[in-house]
Each structure stands twice: as structure tokens, then as C-alpha cells.
Amino acid sequence: MARIRTIKPEAFVSESLAEVSVESERTFFGLLTQSDDHGRHRDNAAIIAGLLWPLRAEHTSVHVEDDLHQLANAGLICRYTGCDGRRYLHIVTWSEHQKIDKPSQSRLPSCPQHQAAARCAPCKGTCIKQAEDSPSALRGLAEASPNVPRTLDPAAPIAASPREDADGTSALRQAVLEDVVVTRQHPGVRSAGQGPFAEPSPNLPRSLGKGSTPGSRILDPGSLVPTGRTAPAADVSANQLVGEYVASCHERPPSDVIGHLGRITKKLLGEGIAPEHIRAGLANFAAHPKHPSVLTSMVNEAMNARSSGLVRPEIRPNVPAHQAWTNPSNAAAAYAEEL
Incomplete structure (x- = not known):
């Protein structure tokens, strides 16, 4: 806005x-x-x-x-x-x-170079990714806290602490004791200190479907026939292809020509045409400069050109290839069946 x-x-x-x-x-x-x-x-x-x-x-x-x-x-x-x-x-x-x-609060991520301490919208605070990359991130504890037992041996007796509450056990120690009891009764189960649920949760996890394939989910409503093309490589852009064309010219083309070629190149990349075919079309356009609108035809020529000429018998295998007419020296022998 x-x-x-x-x-x-x-x-x-x-x-x-x-x-x-x-x-x-x-x-x-x-x-x-x-x-x-x-x-x-x-x-x-x-x-x-x-x-x-x-x-x-x-x-x-x-x-x-x-x-x-x-x-x-x-x-x-x-x-x-x-x-x-x-x-x-x-x-x-x-x-x-x-x-x-x-x-108002920004909806965009913060800049890691100039706004590292600013609020990051995806992280809802200081950027987590920046905090992980920062050398001042939270490190591991140098030593265990004296208030928490370091290792609990299931076979060792549980000794009472000299500093206990009036009921005989503090809240923190009560959680630790319950954890030890669960571990002794079920050696293969590691408890985090919580007790068992009285009843199962009604919000059970739903079954996951097939994994979503990467890529854009936006479909072109005007495309009725699938073309079978894939998106172009991310490292090739219209700016790069047009820049290569400008570099190959002896003199810098007019801005209108560069802009027109840029629009056509971007549209061809959006259709999934390979950058090699567009690069070949731009090379042909550089060798034979014309109106920029012919770039589409030159790219099509680079995509669908055949070295065998116009005669392609393989398209219609039941029809023999064309043979040029010749004047026979002996007409009776050449046209015996028709005569």
C-alpha cells in the first residue's frame, strides 16, 4: 500500500x-x-x-x-x-x-546487516536465523546446575533432601521422583517428568497424505493443452540473456529495442522454453537485425529446425518421398503399365 x-x-x-x-x-x-x-x-x-x-x-x-x-x-x-x-x-x-x-509492524523479514536487532515478521521478534548465525548465540552450559541431579541411577536409593517443604518433598523434587519411578517400572520408556494422561486426547493426528511436490501451485487458467515444459533454471534470467546479446553487438542497440527484447525473453522463459533456444534466437537476431518482434520466430526456428530440409518422409511413412519428374528416353518402357 x-x-x-x-x-x-x-x-x-x-x-x-x-x-x-x-x-x-x-x-x-x-x-x-x-x-x-x-x-x-x-x-x-x-x-x-x-x-x-x-x-x-x-x-x-x-x-x-x-x-x-x-x-x-x-x-x-x-x-x-x-x-x-x-x-x-x-x-x-x-x-x-x-x-x-x-x-506499524513490518510484515517483511529484517535485514541481517543493518537491522539485525529489529523485529522480523516471520520470526515474530528477533530473527531466529540471525541468532543462530551470531557468535553470541546461547551456548551449552559449562557445568550442571547444583540444584538438579546430574545422573539418576535406577538402582540407587532415593535420599531425602535436607531442604524440604512442609509436606516432605518440594515440587521440583516431586517431579524428579515421579520420573525415576516411571523409569524403574518401564526401563524402555524415557519420561520427561509428566504423568500419564487420564483419558486419550480427542484431537488425534490426522493421516498425512502424499507429500506436496515442490514448485508453484498457481495454474495458468488460459492453458488448456499441457505443453510438457518445465520452469527455466533459476540462475538464468531475461536480464542475463539480453545482456549477452548487447555485449555481442558492435554498438549498443537503442533502449526501445533492448526493452522489447527483454519483454519477449521474459515471456519465453515464463513459458518454459530452454535458455539455450532463446540464446540461439538472440544470436540469430544479432546476425540479422530486424524488428524485435521477430525474436519469437527465430527462437521457434532454433527449437524446431531440421537439417534434412523440407522433405520429411518419416512424418508419413506410408507415402513415398517426392521424386522429381524426368523425361524418359523410352516412353513406352517407362509408361508400359499406364499405356
Whole structure:
């Protein structure tokens, strides 16, 4: 949900903002309005492009990814992976320039580098993952407490403590004694100090079904025929493929061409087309530059091209291959059956 934020006059003479492009500066100002009350936001170029550049079709998610990269290099934002495994970002100087009267609790994980002590939404407090990685985490006890028995021998007699309550046994010692009695009666059962239940619990665990397969559960309502394709590899993105194409060009193509190719490449990756086929199509497009809309046809050509030419008898095995007409020297011998 967008919010009203403050932009100080000093922002326009900031040396940090002067290091990035004008488009990146606008993306930064837009992030101020879209981040929560702690300066956090999802690190997804497609989401940010839809929120901040809805009426600028020429500024695609590929350009927004470049804006975020510039802002991160300038130290204006910090991009991190939350304890839930997703990518997030937060504005580094948020607390210095934004004064929130009654900030609401963040629903996003905290940054392990700049907000380690802040509240983490998935952990409902200080981030558990950060606490485990911290060298100051809780370690094992150096020695056993003198108030708790270290080892209980089932065959040893139970001696009374000199410091007992009026009834003869303290509450803690009573729990320990019950634990020893249960252990002596049932040597194969290890008790945690609690007694047996008077009656079975009515909330019995339900039977678990088959394990859920990993991956997205969102189905495309427009797909009626399964394509059999799988999602592309996570380490290959549209930005990377278009970047390889730009690097192979002698001169940098216009921004409109790069943006159009980026949209088509992202759509092809979303359909599950292998990155090798898209890379081959981009290589063909670099060798024969045309309108960016022909990239889809070039990728299809790289996927379904056959080296055997147009004649493919294996498709219709009952029909013989085409044979070019020749003028026979002896017509009577060549067409004896027809004559």
C-alpha cells in the first residue's frame, strides 16, 4: 500500500543520488512511497516496475533491475535474502530522513546487516536465523546446575533432601521422583517428568497424505493443452540473456529495442522454453537485425529446425518421398503399365 513520504530539499544536492542515473533516482523516490514504515520492500524488479512505472512502457523490469543495481552500488539501498528465502531490500538511510509517528509492524523479514536487532515478521521478534548465525548465540552450559541431579541411577536409593517443604518433598523434587519411578517400572520408556494422561486426547493426528511436490501451485487458467515444459533454471534470467546479446553487438542497440527484447525473453522463459533456444534466437537476431518482434520466430526456428530440409518422409511413412519428374528416353518402357 502506497504511503505519503517526505523528500527533503537536500536530496537534490545529494552526492549519492548524483552517482546514479535520473531514472534510478526516480525509482528511489518511488520506493520511498511503496516501502513499509521500516523502509522494507520486496526485491522484485517486475513488481517495482508495475508500481512505479505503469504508464512508461519503455521503462521495463529490465531497466528497473539496472536501477536497483545502481542504487545498491551507491549505498542507497541494501538487497538481502530474508529468513524465508525470498529477496528483499530496504532503504539504508530510512530512519534518518523518514519520521513515522506511529509505525506499524513490518510484515517483511529484517535485514541481517543493518537491522539485525529489529523485529522480523516471520520470526515474530528477533530473527531466529540471525541468532543462530551470531557468535553470541546461547551456548551449552559449562557445568550442571547444583540444584538438579546430574545422573539418576535406577538402582540407587532415593535420599531425602535436607531442604524440604512442609509436606516432605518440594515440587521440583516431586517431579524428579515421579520420573525415576516411571523409569524403574518401564526401563524402555524415557519420561520427561509428566504423568500419564487420564483419558486419550480427542484431537488425534490426522493421516498425512502424499507429500506436496515442490514448485508453484498457481495454474495458468488460459492453458488448456499441457505443453510438457518445465520452469527455466533459476540462475538464468531475461536480464542475463539480453545482456549477452548487447555485449555481442558492435554498438549498443537503442533502449526501445533492448526493452522489447527483454519483454519477449521474459515471456519465453515464463513459458518454459530452454535458455539455450532463446540464446540461439538472440544470436540469430544479432546476425540479422530486424524488428524485435521477430525474436519469437527465430527462437521457434532454433527449437524446431531440421537439417534434412523440407522433405520429411518419416512424418508419413506410408507415402513415398517426392521424386522429381524426368523425361524418359523410352516412353513406352517407362509408361508400359499406364499405356
